[in-house]
Amino acid sequence: MQTYDFIVVGAGSAGSVLAERLSASGRFSVLVLEAGGTDRRFYVQMPLGYGKTFYDPAVNWNYRTEPDPGLAGNADHWPRGKLLGGSSSINAMVWIRGQREDFDAWAAAGNPGWSYADLLPAFKAIEDFEGGADEWRGAGGPVHVQDCRPLVHPLTQRYLKAAEQAGLPLNPDFNGASQEGAGVYQITAKNGRRMSAARAFLWPAMKRANVRVETHALATKILFEGSRAVGIEYEQHGRKHIVRAGREVILSGGSVNSPQLLQLSGIGPATLLQGLGIPVVHANDHVGANLQDHLGINYSFKGREPTLNQILRPWWGKMLVGMQYLLLRSGPLSLSMNAAGGFFRTDPAMTRPNMQLYFQAFSTVIPKSGERPILTPDPWPGFSVGLSNCRPSSRGEIMIRSANPRDYPRITPNAYSTDQDVAEMLAAVKFVRKIAAQPALAEIIEEEVLPGPSITSDEDLILDFRKRSGTVYHPVSTCRMGPDAGNNVVDPRLRVHGIAGLRVIDASIYPDNISGNTNAASIMTGWKGADMVLEDCG
Structure with missing residues (x-):
């Protein structure tokens, strides 16, 4: 032995x-x-x-x-x-x-x-x-933490502006003095790896x-x-x-x-x-x-401006970003799907944020069997605003x-086994729609694809996030x-x-x-x- x-x-x-x-x-x-x-x-x-x-x-x-x-x-x-x-x-x-x-x-x-x-x-x-x-x-x-602000898709700036219009301050560093606000996420990557x-x-x-x-x-x-x-x-x-x-x-x-x-x-x-x-x-x-x-859900939108969908879905786009990655270790394949996000309070009376946001400059409404469809997004200009709860009581x-x-x-x-968790998520999904309704995003949104404009009542919103939520790992x-x-x-x-x-x-x-x-x-x-x-x- x-x-x-x-x-x-x-x-x-x-x-x-x-x-x-x-x-x-x-x-x-x-x-x-x-x-x-x-x-x-x-x-x-x-x-x-x-x-x-x-x-x-x-x-x-x-x-x-x-x-x-x-x-x-x-x-x-x-x-x-x-x-x-x-x-x-x-x-x-x-x-x-x-x-x-x-x-x-x-x-x-x-x-x-x-x-x-x-x-x-x-x-x-x-x-x-x-x-x-x-x-x-x-x-x-030992751990290289990459500042992705110069690298994100241009649509990210619209999201940040919309979040600011919805009342969130811009935050250049969620790991700095304060976590609250909207900003670009840092990731654990170095030289494209x-x-x-x-x-x-x-x-x-x-x-x-x-x-x-x-x-x-x-x-x-x-x-x-x-x-x-x-x-x-x-x-x-x-x-x-x-x-x-x-x-x-x-x-x-x-x-x-x-x-x-x-x-x-x-x-x-x-x-x-x-x-x-x-x-x-x-x-x-x-x-x-x-x-x-933590439990998360995405609200997905069809846009009027190009997103990463137009690059990552067609064969020629896959070839282009593949060559960019192999030769230069750069481009979309060198980053995370979560370009930006933020932290907010569902109730202004709270002393600190209780919800996290995620912005993705692409959408994956159409499922793909056997893999997470990051590399095969939807055939239209799409993007998603997601969120997850920070401190669930369940x-x-x-x-x-x-x-x-x-x-x-x-x-x-x-999941969602307490009234508190349900109430917080209900308020949170309403705030996602508030962000999407701000001028910076509303002017380029053709339609909300998921859950869709027919889902409006509290009862339907709760049923939707119960059906579509899942772990954020x-x-x-x-x-x-x-x-x-x-x-x-x-x-x-x-x-x-x-x-x-x-x-x-x-x-x-x-x-x-x-x-x-x-x-x-x-x-x-x-x-x-x-x-x-x-x-x-x-």
Whole structure:
């Protein structure tokens, strides 16, 4: 049996950071187990290639939720990265930290060291922001953050003007002094290639002699001696392996896989585990509970001016942008579909924004089987204004359905299960229409295609967003952090309550969801978690 100082399960946004930072001194050996394969694939490295990876089982877990009454009975598609870099290798690359108040609330809930002031140095150290360093931003870090303002489609300026006409201030940097307002999104890309956590952290770490990365290695069980985690059992190419951790086992599988592995290993709701014949190592009803996710919907319009549809749909346009990308690493294929967006309050009495906007200079009303139709948009000049909620109050759960580690867990989001979430989304979709009605956009809109002008009453608007909403791929909190062992899974130093030698370090530890895209905070969690591990090692 081979022994490593640290075993990291999952090579995603947090796991990649852990591999690099725990191995940097040369003092410790690190084994990283990744259930997926390599990220050195063309459509992974090409920024807009995530349209091709959206359903690809070679790089994507392709989870599916239980039919959800809150989504009119629909079973939602949940893509999660199954490759080096995890979901940072297949996401839309938007770089949003979240609001100061999000992290201050984490600290106020009894988690010292997790306030915005505590975390800002980590965020700045992580970044290599193209706009340069200042009071809020960092430069020279591992993650290159691209300023896309000079590169977006001209229609984006109309959206920004319309948002301003609707009452939103223009915001040049959502990661700066304030998040509220409308602006162009920054993305994790450099020189026309995706800047995933694997590229930023894991690739450099893999060059070290004290780091070993095993791909296609599915962790099936945490091994214990009494109440201490001492190793991992995993399957690779049909064979079972056992490895031992001299110091700690660290789960970084994300909000689906980390609670799943805990439950498979005997840490979770006792009744569930006993019913599946799994010996209970430590009973904790909160493993897999408290699931939170952001829900989104698009309003799509047919325009009177050319959009990206006219370039990305015809064969000659595909050839043109393909050559532009291959020769120059520029053009639409080098960017995200979410060119711009913003944050707003559905009620002026609120102290901070509770909704996020997305502007896309193309539309995909007509579905395309087998892929997200980013690269085959509609045959008319179209664009979309989308939104998602920032801090939904609905809670769901992720629970295993059998003792077989290859069986996908049961994902129950309970979307729109509170009156608050329904009321906020109703106000939000009305605001999207308000933006579209402003002169800057109204003069070039021929018609609203989805949901269409016939949908006007509150009842119909609610039914529409229940039918058409879906995840925006930000599940968190299934291994929630908190000081109280009776209500949480990990303590403020990310150690699993009741178990020695075991931590969870990924987005599943968020006490509550953050306001915006979750990948930046996931990488920060890996950075902060590595600091804690190294401090505790002495």
